[in-house]
Amino acid sequence: MRRRALLAAGGTVATTALAGCSVLGSGTGPSTDRPCELDRSRERGAAGWPSLRGGPRNTGAVPAADAPAPPLAVDWVAGMSGLAGTVQPSVLDGVVHTSDYGGTLHALAADSGASRWQHTVEDVYPGQTVVGDLACYTSDAGIRAYDRRDGTRRWIAEQPDGPADYTFHPTSDGEVLAVGTDLGVAAVDAANGERRWHHRTGLETHTAPAVVDGVVFAGNDDTYVHALDATTGEGRWRAETDGRVRCPPSVVDGTVFVGSNDGTVYALDAATGERAWTHDLGPAVRVVAVTGGHVFAGAGGREVGPLVALRAATGERCWRRDVYEGRGLAAGLDHLWTYLPRDGDRGDTLGALDPATGETVWRLDGVEGRLGGIRGRLGVGVAVAGGAVYTGAIVDGDVATARLVEARRDRP
């Protein structure tokens, strides 16, 4: 009644402009997209995939010679007990290292999936890095390093002083093992686990740092990208964004490429932190991969989000596809490997894209039958090495690791 009286009395009207601005981001539109011209002389990646984003530069790249060509078929599936969750494996020199995200570490022969050794421990977090002859895992007890050949424990780096614990996905350049903590970033000696430093920002580092040329680069929940001296932990620079930085930073040719939860991909000078360029995607940017003079970035939250290809020098976009499922990204000059939405059904499956155009060139179908059980599905992240794709999987409700290789006509 009050409102009717208001209208009759001609009361003051205050309106607000509720028209939203597009969340699809700025930058070049579809009309200016054109295929990427990948520079084959700027191929990134190395043999093996020892840590979350490949190696200590976090390029997420695989050399074309080490990558398979689709179509792929499931080569083997190695089951582990445990229900906690799937882990993206590490691969180096013919051995796959992974865990069941609970209490057992596994080393598997890369060509057959046969167990080399396994080791039951207290809680282990999802993520390991292989450095030298060690496989390093974070856990409630700190960081534990195991001999790659037989699983003998070599050292433990205990949690930092105080309440902060190490988080996931350590990265190493062979000398320093850098890892996020609940309150910042820490580093231990890769040879013996001795603590080097703990740089506290007051908020969590959620994912893998990069370690390049004596500098640790880490994204933090305080919205900054931090560059810290790998030996002393002293701050070299920090770059502010508008959201949590939960994307592993990638460092290539003196530039740091990283995404933020503010929806932007940043290119920063690795020496000074100065911005070279930025590119708005819209949703939180989760991952970047760099090869062939291009940056591939995936964004999104709970739903499928955009995957884009940008020119590394300028940030200019080549293409955009709304296909990113949030489960990792591996970039080769000939194919991008990631999880793609299934046609029609819910869920996702492993697929390959043309890096020049973003077109889907292959998608794994019928995976449930091969993996067995109603709930057979592939899981989180991809490691691409030695002509194969390795990924976590769930088989008959159990945690597993799977390897996919080029399909042969005689292979079902």
Add this chain to the structure above:
Amino acid sequence: MDRRASPAATGRRALLAALGTAVLAGCSSCPPPDSDEGSVRAGWPAPHGHPTNAGDVAGRPEPPDDPRVTAWNLHEFVDPSRDDTLFARSPVVGEEHVLVATGRRTGGSRKPAGRLFAFPPASDAPDPAWTARIGSGASAAPAVFGDLVVVPTFDGRLVARETATGDRRWERSLGAAPGTPTVVGDRLYVGDRGGTLRALSPDGDRCWRVDRGPLVEGIGLGRSPSASSKPAVAGDLVHAVYTREDTDPDRGRLVAHDRADGSVRWEYAFEPGNRPVRAPAVADGTVYLPGGEALHAVDAATGERRWRYAVSAGDGVSTPAVRDGSVYVCAKNVHALDAADGTERWRFVDEAVGDTFTRLQPLYAAPLAAGGRIYAGLGALDAATGEPRWGEFGNDPESAFFGRSLGGNLASEGPALVDGVLYATLRYGLLVRFGGGG
């Protein structure tokens, strides 16, 4: 992304927008707005110290660097069989007493209730001078209005009691739980959870009211926003914050109302995050808005954003304290920012890591800023460097004051500073005094 108020659209949208905001003419017994809003007042009439909410306490006497500490456990003064769990609000100080209101919106079988406690500030007397029941519990900290203390309650009332005796003077039913009022001269400004902002006289009579009403929400019916943050008053404007609980990313509005009649001067849209939005603060022509995961600096005259500092700590941002070109804000850690452009100057790291089984507590209560000291947590930091000077900052797992989980932290609207004595409350029902007594 910021928005500006735009001319009315046509058609249905204009109609619904017209339903959304109403300004009703005031009554004639209402005193004109007081032109003097910034002066330092006796006592500590409301959280943040000023009608501007800027928490600037420079010039006031401060506790020494090794202050005497006294504490009162409010649980000792209630009958546990009759009173609900205490949830203490920030303290305020009138001429005679330090006043603590309690109350909590709870589920369960017990009817929620609260109390108002009055302690003599200067003595170590173990008992309150008086206490009074608050039927449904205090929905926010109260405000001192002349010789009265005005308490907002969960059942939608403002209850005014005499600060000296606790006797009830008047009561107004607003229809929705109010927030902490702001007192300026002979007027009281208060918002409520139904989206109404009011200006009241010393007798509780209405000078004006503005209903945001149900805001447009796509095609369906809208819901009323909440306006339960303490308003900030500076110059001829009252700044109030409105938030809705839907999923629209621009579901928060900072609105500048004319003090004389409540008419809207400008609006600023923002994303409030998932936590209750705290009071804005005004200093030097800028409104500082703790907007969920960022602190926004908005031009007080035009509503244009000047800068924004993303915090992303997950549990929200405090009302900042602003003085001398620096902005101090508690967002789990304590940040000092340059008021001109939001550049971070220093950061005090709080070691709480989300484990609710220890006494480590993130810092979210509003700080105060003096000349050389920032009062944050239960202590003082150096204003220039952020180095701790005395007290506790949520970093001690064996703390004598911070408790476990949410109730173990400070009341969010911060401490009171009067006559060189700092008063702070812990939510679980502890009043702590630094300095004074003896």
